[in-house]
Amino acid sequence: MSTSFRFLGAAGFEIVGPRYRILIDPFLTGNSFAPVSHQELERPDLILVTHAAYDHLGDAAALALRTGAPVACGGDVRHLLMDDGVPSGQIQASIWGVVIKIGDIVIRPVECHHWSMSKRKNGDVLSGTPLAFIFETEPGVRIYHYGDSSYFDMRFIGELYQPTVGLLGCSQPYELVPPVPQAGEELSGELDPEEAARVAEMLGVKVAVACHYFTHNDDTKRFLERVPVHDRSGKRQALAPLPGETFVIDSSGLVERDPARVN
Amino acid sequence: MSTSFRFLGAAGFEIVGPRYRILIDPFLTGNSFAPVSHQELERPDLILVTHAAYDHLGDAAALALRTGAPVACGGDVRHLLMDDGVPSGQIQASIWGVVIKIGDIVIRPVECHHWSMSKRKNGDVLSGTPLAFIFETEPGVRIYHYGDSSYFDMRFIGELYQPTVGLLGCSQPYELVPPVPQAGEELSGELDPEEAARVAEMLGVKVAVACHYFTHNDDTKRFLERVPVHDRSGKRQALAPLPGETFVIDSSGLVERDPARVN
Amino acid sequence: MSTSFRFLGAAGFEIVGPRYRILIDPFLTGNSFAPVSHQELERPDLILVTHAAYDHLGDAAALALRTGAPVACGGDVRHLLMDDGVPSGQIQASIWGVVIKIGDIVIRPVECHHWSMSKRKNGDVLSGTPLAFIFETEPGVRIYHYGDSSYFDMRFIGELYQPTVGLLGCSQPYELVPPVPQAGEELSGELDPEEAARVAEMLGVKVAVACHYFTHNDDTKRFLERVPVHDRSGKRQALAPLPGETFVIDSSGLVERDPARVN
Secondary structure, three states, rough: OOOEEEEEEEEEEEEEEEOOOOEHHHOOOOOOOOOHHHOOOOOOOEEEEOOOOHHHHHHHHHHHHHHOOOOOEHHHHHHHHHHHOOOOEEEEEEEOOEEEOOOOEEEEEEEOOOOOOEOOOOOOEOOOOOOEEEEEEOOOOEEOOOOOOOOOOHHHHHHOOOOEEEEEEEEOOOOOOOOOOOEEEOOOOOOOOHHHHHHHHHHHHOOEOOOOOOOOOHHHHHHHHHHHHHHOOOOEEEOOOOOOOOEEOOEEEEEEEOOOOOO | OEEEEEEOOOOOOEOOOOOOOEOOOOOOOOOOOOOHHHHHOOOOOEEEOOOOOOHHHHHHHHHHHHHHHOOOEEHHHHHHHHOOOOOOHHHEEEEOOOOEEEOOOEEEEEOOOEEEEEEEEOOOOOOOOOOOOEEEOOOEEEEEEOOOOOOOOOOOHHHHOOOOOOEEOOOOOOOOOOOOOOOOEOOOOOOHHHHHHHHHHHHOOOOOEEEEEEOOHHHHHHHHHHHOHOOOOOOOOOEEEOOOOOOEEOOOOOEEEEOOOOO | OEEEEEEEEOOOEEEEOOOOEEEEOOOOOOOOOOOHHHHHHOOOOOOEOOOOHHHHHHHHHHHHHOOOOOEEEEEHHHHHHHHOOOOOHHEEEOOOOOEEEEEEEEEEEEEEOOEEEOOOOOOOEEEEEOOOOEEEEEEOOOOEEOOOOOOOOOHHHHHHHOOOEEEEOOOOOOOOOOOOOOOOOEEOOOOOOOHHHHHHHOOOOOOOEEEEOOOOOOOHHHHHHHHOOOOOOOEEEEEEOOOOEEEEOOOOOOEEEEOOOOO
């Protein structure tokens, strides 16, 4: 048994395990590095949306409408999806701690220290609660998606829920042009590489996977350097996939990666 | 001197101490396990509302309107109460850390990691800040109500404010039918029994009281099992009251409980 | 080289370093203790707003409009500023962890445990994410502004970002009349003096500066008493400036304070 991960760019992953297919933060339209369009994606069993930022919410509504797949998300994202025509009964809203089951899939939302701010179709500004997620695709493959969290003491997440794979932001999709003019520029993502490497150690994951970027950059390079520095297990694997790259993980760790990848 | 607690179901308690009567999260209408209707409750000296969820906000507005009792809550709940006709001058909004005094009652709002999301009468979605509360009813009886928080490192709350009684969610009022159709189901409350037992230890309470349910279930059973496991004081008392049950606590701990209760 | 700080009352500071002038939370109109009107302030290179509370947002919009200075803030404050006519391109919104650069100034927003709630001109209630800030005015002068945070475990902020100066609330601007009638009164600020003194130690600052008040009171007195109690460095300097007072800090610590001050 094994679970494959296809990186879609930004914080998006298509995860296919022995029992189900999950899409997380599927941002494809407007992502010029996306390996597929949302129309080309196979029907997932579940779509997870961590928060309302456009590079995370992405094509979730369109995918839900086309495929009928259920969506798990926070309460504000539920409103946004419904504004786009997704029926309430196709959505499961939840919050930190409240474990949910959609079909056969069990999802644990965990704390994410970030914002979730959006504008509804009627112009209202909406503020909600961002989520990180933990779920198991097979015995020994427990995936943590950071949901764009900033750094905080996550040791309790490691201790109580023992994820084995961490999908961890370490950078910013700098290539995106902000949707509104801004006075300055961003120099980092919510987690920088040093912080992400420390998070990997706090969580105790076997495999630390970088995300929240489109292309390799100084951040992804530093992520690969810093993960081993903070690794007290001596066995942590680190990778920084490129959009479109697929890698395979089982209960022993990373077992296969796209032969085309460079670093 | 002693303080009596009547459990109202969900996270609701009527607490009567030597000097005043406090209602917390009085959810009665729509709660088929409620031991009383909101019309039957005696006038409290203060109503505390932890956040806007309907099973916590409950009958707070109706009670405030009928009895004239003041309400302490977060800023979003203040708007909801005012939408229902409660005058601004009857409400004290506060936030984590800002200790407030209403009449003779001193209330310390503390961090609660959750959401507080609601829809106003005009259809606007409202997002606010959930609260947990600490207050003292008599010397040595300092009550912590968790306000539907998820798990986080609460040791500083124990160290700095030293609650002696913890009203701790460990389950979910599973009998409630969600107000909107959802794609899946909930498998736990914001705190599960293991987490709640750890919280009791972090806070250092003498008495750990389960809540956030209507009936005894696997969660309440496990709460009673796990509290002693995490108890380094060797003296922590645990109970899981049923709606309508009253128990009495003084500075030495639990001194009396409803003889009708089973486990 | 040195950096001067002028306390404006509440949480407001005008900070002038070797390379730039920064205003934080400039609340002057409605602040009867303000040493200057907003019209008298020199053009800053950057205005920082921690959250939407009126005693923090203050005159930010008027200052931005008069001087053209850029503003860094959270997403909700961005909407408020734009409602007041500040162009989007003059604002940089950010969130915990996302380091931003405006002109030559690098700003790190960090976690702030509080609320940010306001009413827009159209009557909508707006909820956002409060910020604390860290920035360096010269080598060895790294300033942390608490942004009205309540107490939490900030050791990671000390460890990772090593601020040398802490601008820390320890009280409440009690003289302000609340904008709406309330049922009770406030007995403390978001941080009380004991908590603020512990925060100074967690951050490891050389200089702990009290704020979030207008006049000396029991809180400011206790802040000066408690900072040394929690100081394991044995060298921490503490001060509680009065509105209008200016003090000077360099990489060695506090080097000069207004000769007119009393305690």
